[in-house]
Amino acid sequence: MQQVFTKAMARNIFLGGAVFFLAIYLALSYDTWQRIPERDHADKMTSAVLRGKYLLDSNDCIGCHTVNGEGAYFAPELANVYKRRGPVFIKAWIEAQPTGVPGRRQMPNFHFTQNQLDDLVAYLQWLSNIDTNNWPPNIQG
Amino acid sequence: MKYQSQKVAKPYFIAALALFVGQIVFGLIAGLQYLHGTFLFPELPFDVTRMSHTNLLIVWLLMTFMGAAYFIVPEEAQTELYSPRLALVTFWVFLIAAALTIVAYLFVDYAHLAAITGNAILPTMGRGYLEQPLPTKIGIVLVALSLLFNVTMTLIKGRKTSINLILVGSLWGLALLFLPAFYFPHDTVKASYAWWWVVHGWVEGDWELILGALLGFILIKMTGVDREIVEKWLYIIVAMTLISGLIGIGHHYYYTGAPSYWIWLGSIFSALEPIPFILLIAFSFKMLLQRRREHPNKAAMLWALGTPIMAFLGAGLWGFMITLAPAQYYMHGTNFTAAHGHLAFFGAYAMISLAIISYAMPLLRGRTANSAAAQRWEIAGFWIMVLSMLGIALALTGAGIVTVILQRAADDPMPFMQVQDKARVFFWVREFAGVGFFIGLLVYLRSFFIAGEYEYASEMKQALAA
Numbered sequence: 165m166q167q168v169f170t171k172a173m174a175r176n177i178f179l180g181g182a183v184f185f186l187a188i189y190l191a192l193s194y195d196t197w198q199r200i201p202e203r204d205h206a207d208k209m210t211s212a213v214l215r216g217k218y219l220l221d222s223n224d225c226i227g228c229h230t231v232n233g234e235g236a237y238f239a240p241e242l243a244n245v246y247k248r249r250g251p252v253f254i255k256a257w258i259e260a261q262p263t264g265v266p267g268r269r270q271m272p273n274f275h276f277t278q279n280q281l282d283d284l285v286a287y288l289q290w291l292s293n294i295d296t297n298n299w300p301p302n303i304q305g
Numbered sequence: 306m307k308y309q310s311q312k313v314a315k316p317y318f319i320a321a322l323a324l325f326v327g328q329i330v331f332g333l334i335a336g337l338q339y340l341h342g343t344f345l346f347p348e349l350p351f352d353v354t355r356m357s358h359t360n361l362l363i364v365w366l367l368m369t370f371m372g373a374a375y376f377i378v379p380e381e382a383q384t385e386l387y388s389p390r391l392a393l394v395t396f397w398v399f400l401i402a403a404a405l406t407i408v409a410y411l412f413v414d415y416a417h418l419a420a421i422t423g424n425a426i427l428p429t430m431g432r433g434y435l436e437q438p439l440p441t442k443i444g445i446v447l448v449a450l451s452l453l454f455n456v457t458m459t460l461i462k463g464r465k466t467s468i469n470l471i472l473v474g475s476l477w478g479l480a481l482l483f484l485p486a487f488y489f490p491h492d493t494v495k496a497s498y499a500w501w502w503v504v505h506g507w508v509e510g511d512w513e514l515i516l517g518a519l520l521g522f523i524l525i526k527m528t529g530v531d532r533e534i535v536e537k538w539l540y541i542i543v544a545m546t547l548i549s550g551l552i553g554i555g556h557h558y559y560y561t562g563a564p565s566y567w568i569w570l571g572s573i574f575s576a577l578e579p580i581p582f583i584l585l586i587a588f589s590f591k592m593l594l595q596r597r598r599e600h601p602n603k604a605a606m607l608w609a610l611g612t613p614i615m616a617f618l619g620a621g622l623w624g625f626m627i628t629l630a631p632a633q634y635y636m637h638g639t640n641f642t643a644a645h646g647h648l649a650f651f652g653a654y655a656m657i658s659l660a661i662i663s664y665a666m667p668l669l670r671g672r673t674a675n676s677a678a679a680q681r682w683e684i685a686g687f688w689i690m691v692l693s694m695l696g697i698a699l700a701l702t703g704a705g706i707v708t709v710i711l712q713r714a715a716d717d718p719m720p721f722m723q724v725q726d727k728a729r730v731f732f733w734v735r736e737f738a739g740v741g742f743f744i745g746l747l748v749y750l751r752s753f754f755i756a757g758e759y760e761y762a763s764e765m766k767q768a769l770a771a
């Protein structure tokens with residue numbers, strides 16, 4: 165065994181395997197890149213959607229929430245919140261924070277303008293239409 | 306310690322442990338905010354606690370990896386480090402940048418921090434683990450370049466062992482895989498796809514190579530087993546890591562907008578990802594059985610053997626639990642993920658860090674091993690931390706089960722916040738286990754303050770008497 169299977173062979177399996185599967189991954193990623201715009205309706209990414217996305221990122225919303233299941237597990241899913249709550253509720257909710265209810269988990273007030281709230285809602289609406297293979301299982305996220 | 310320049314590893318290890326303490330303090334605060342949401346609010350919102358916790362984790366692990374590189378590369382290459390001065394300057398740059406970043410998190414509102422650091426010009430902020438403002442990210446790249454230059458030059462002028470090649474190669478990989486942090490496409494689905502290049506690419510790819518190299522180095526030194534055997538094992542292990550893990554990244558693409566073929570590809574390949582962890586266990590215990598010497602540093606040996614086992618539990622077992630698409634459909638983004646994240650990060654990367662520190666620090670302090678008394682404290686710290694972390698993981702798993710039953714798989718699903726209320730008992734258990742972990746960490750740190758080195762003669766006498 166020692167002689168038959170040498171260190172050089174093990175190293176070659178490592179290098180060959182790495183190169184081979186990296187190449188496959190890159191090819192698959194190329195294909196994925198072509199398909200994503202259709203699955204997430206990239207044509208509907210208006211300037212309002214992009215501004216909303218910037219607000220979500222620069223305020224670290226995913227430091228408490230998830231978006232499509234990624235982020236933190238402290239607060240509810242945001243990718244489908246547009247469908248769960250609707251635009252009016254969402255804006256009122258954000259403006260009413262923090263609740264200050266003793267002991268309850270708190271969300272900060274970000275002092276958004278009305279225009280910014282509209283942008284955020286536009287982004288949340290865009291998020292809610294991505295084809296995620298039917299995830300989450302239900303509206304509660 | 307064979308080369309003077311290896312000494313530069315010492316400040317890296319000490320700073321790593323200090324940052325580790327900081328990480329755990331923020332973890333405890335975050336855990337308390339889960340239970341009592343108004344704790345420290347609005348001064349310290351949960352997301353700030355959380356990013357301090359996770360970023361300190363990454364920084365202290367990187368600190369140890371760098372310290373380990375400065376310690377191992379010269380010894381393996383059988384030559385002095387190319388530039389110890391550069392390594393020391395880099396240490397201070399990295400430590401100060403990390404400290405300033407945490408201070409900025411704590412005292413500057415995140416959106417304001419983004420505004421004053423040029424995030425609008427090149428947006429990079431607001432992604433998990435990569436929350437750092439642009440100047441910090443650039444600093445990380447500069448620190449990495451300095452490290453790479455230093456260890457690569459050392460490698461070139463010295464002996465090129467497989468351990469050194471794997472270690473230096475994977476440090477290059479670590480730096481390259483950080484670059485997608487600067488790529489934040491407008492399209493959220495693409496952004497998520499690329500974010501995993503850093504996160505999955507590190508923990509289920511490149512860092513496993515670092516882990517393998519460090520463990521291989523420790524085992525060669527401590528067991529005296531033939532280098533050829535160790536290095537052959539290492540190549541097989543890291544081959545399996547990349548063969549399973551490259552396409553295995555697909556387990557993050559099921560439900561985030563990527564095409565459906567990832568459901569099959571991700572499930573099949575990521576189901577193979579536990580294999581390298583099983584091989585790591587087989588490897589380290591085989592080396593233990595074939596050992597040609599009894600090394601007096603029992604504590605380091607315990608860390609070295611504990612690492613593959615805990616890494617297998619956290620990454621192999623808990624990872625497998627959430628990796629098949631039908632299971633993840635219900636578990637995705639719940640505390641199952643947090644349970645896995647904690648046990649895997651601790652079992653694999655925190656423990657290999659503590660293993661190399663345990664092996665190298667006595668040498669850096671001029672002794673082969675610490676006194677038996679100091680080792681008893683260290684071993685007690687090992688057990689308290691390991692058992693507490695299992696407690697944390699089990700508690701979070703319990704919370705995950707509650708979410709799956711009441712929210713994800715229920716006919717009449719309950720809203721998120723109500724479900725969180727139902728899981729309260731598990732969050733309490735997590736917090737208590739967290740306090741246990743912190744005590745374990747303090748016990749472990751206590752071992753560094755017990756003077757003296759290992760005394761062969763007196764230990765031998767005691768052993769014979771018993």
Ligand code: HEM
Nearest residue numbers: 236237238332333335336642643646647650651655739742
């Ligand atoms: C006193 C012990 C600890 C406590 C109480 C604690 C608590 C927490 C909390 C509350 C979160 C945020 C979860 C969320 O997003 O909702 C978190 C995240 C995290 N912690 Fe800890 N932590 C502790 C120790 C550790 C240790 C020792 C490690 C690793 C070595 C670690 C690694 C992480 C990671 C990787 C995350 C992100 C997890 C994810 O996104 O799934 N923590 N921790």
Ligand code: HEM
Nearest residue numbers: 508556578620621624625627628637638642646649650653
């Ligand atoms: C030491 C190695 C590993 C570490 C440190 C690690 C750590 C993590 C962390 C921190 C996350 C959460 C990321 C986030 O914030 O969203 C995660 C997610 C995940 N990990 Fe790992 N992991 C490791 C190995 C593995 C392995 C071997 C598997 C599969 C067998 C696996 C399967 C998964 C899956 C499926 C997710 C996504 C969970 C979800 O959909 O919510 N991991 N891992």
Ligand SMILES: [Fe+2]
Nearest residue numbers: 505509554557
């Ligand atoms: Fe992964």
